[in-house]
Amino acid sequence: MNFEILGERSLITKFFGTQIQGRQLEEKKKPVCEQAEVIVQQNKHMSNNSDKSELWLRMNTTVFETAVSWKHESYEIAMQRNVNKSLQLTMAIIKPHITKAPHALKKIHDIIITNEFYVVKRRILVMTEDLASSFYAEHRNKFFYNRLVTFMCSGSSEVYILARWDAIKVWRELMGPTKVYQAQYTAPDSIRGSFGLSDTRNATHGSDSPESALREIAIFFPNFDVNKWFDEEEKHFIGGNVTLCPEQFVHQINRVM
Ligand SMILES: Nc1ccn([C@@H]2O[C@H](COP(=O)(O)OP(=O)(O)OP(=O)(O)O)[C@@H](O)[C@H]2O)c(=O)n1
Numbered sequence: 083m084n085f086e087i088l089g090e091r092s093l094i095t096k097f098f099g100t101q102i103q104g105r106q107l108e109e110k111k112k113p114v115c116e117q118a119e120v121i122v123q124q125n126k127h128m129s130n131n132s133d134k135s136e137l138w139l140r141m142n143t144t145v146f147e148t149a150v151s152w153k154h155e156s157y158e159i160a161m162q163r164n165v166n167k168s169l170q171l172t173m174a175i176i177k178p179h180i181t182k183a184p185h186a187l188k189k190i191h192d193i194i195i196t197n198e199f200y201v202v203k204r205r206i207l208v209m210t211e212d213l214a215s216s217f218y219a220e221h222r223n224k225f226f227y228n229r230l231v232t233f234m235c236s237g238s239s240e241v242y243i244l245a246r247w248d249a250i251k252v253w254r255e256l257m258g259p260t261k262v263y264q265a266q267y268t269a270p271d272s273i274r275g276s277f278g279l280s281d282t283r284n285a286t287h288g289s290d291s292p293e294s295a296l297r298e299i300a301i302f303f304p305n306f307d308v309n310k311w312f313d314e315e316e317k318h319f320i321g322g323n324v325t326l327c328p329e330q331f332v333h334q335i336n337r338v339m
């Protein structure tokens with residue numbers, strides 16, 4: 083993995099909510115998130131090789147950004163807002179074998195729109211190993227982890243922030259079960275039932291909770307400010323004052339000229 087040294091001690095302190103001195107980091111505070119665990123593991127490894135009394139965190143930049151934005155003061159507010167009073171945000175991914183199949187991709191785009199999701203953000207990217215590993219960190223001890231990360235880095239993915247009433251639940255129902263044979267048997271018309279090829283190549287991803295949605299949005303859209311979106315933009319989406327831009331496949335707010 084490619085690490086960078088980050089000198090912003092104040093930010094790191096804010097993230098962990100404690101002074102970072104020597105071994106204190108390991109002992110005092112339980113990590114607040116999966117990414118933090120990764121960071122602490124990396125630190126343990128490095129501190130063995132270092133006689134510095136002060137522990138400097140080295141970490142993957144993406145992981146760092148995610149961790150900081152996740153523990154930002156406004157996180158609690160963002161969480162409450164994303165628990166579903168009006169619109170809810172979720173993060174969806176169309177996985178690489180689908181982006182290579184225009185017919186399947188178009189069908190999934192249609193499913194997004196006909197089920198009244200708003201496309202708030204869209205990003206097309208080929209994931210790096212670091213990005214896929216931090217995204218799927220919770221699965222790192224599972225037998226399918228290596229194949230999953232390899233697959234996710236094998237081609238372009240389309241990553242979305244979607245908004246809708248009850249977005250998380252509705253998108254996961256549309257996707258169907260994680261395992262494709264189960265999807266084909268119990269929900270043959272679901273996205274995974276229709277387009278999944280295997281348990282790994284199961285077509286799409288969807289956040290499984292409001293917490294996961296915020297964590298995942300922070301990984302793929304580090305500059306997206308959830309609170310600002312709820313403050314300034316949600317009302318335009320609720321009021322239907324948005325138009326789907328067909329080229330970008332994103333809903334844009336109608337601006338008065
Ligand atoms: N040790 C293993 C290996 C496989 N499987 C299950 O069997 C499925 C099919 O395994 P495999 O033939 O290796 O997968 P492929 O059909 O090649 O597809 P993919 O690797 O994309 O999942 C896996 O996805 C997994 O659900 C399992 O439970 N335990």
Ligand SMILES: Nc1ncnc2c1ncn2[C@@H]1O[C@H](COP(=O)(O)OP(=O)(O)O)[C@@H](O)[C@H]1O
Pocket residue numbers: 221226230259260281282283284286287288290
């Ligand atoms: N048994 C499995 N075999 C192969 N890949 C799997 C298996 N279970 C999960 N995966 C892969 O890991 C991803 C993440 O798994 P998980 O978080 O459990 O499901 P979901 O994507 O439905 O939230 C799945 O979407 C799938 O690509």
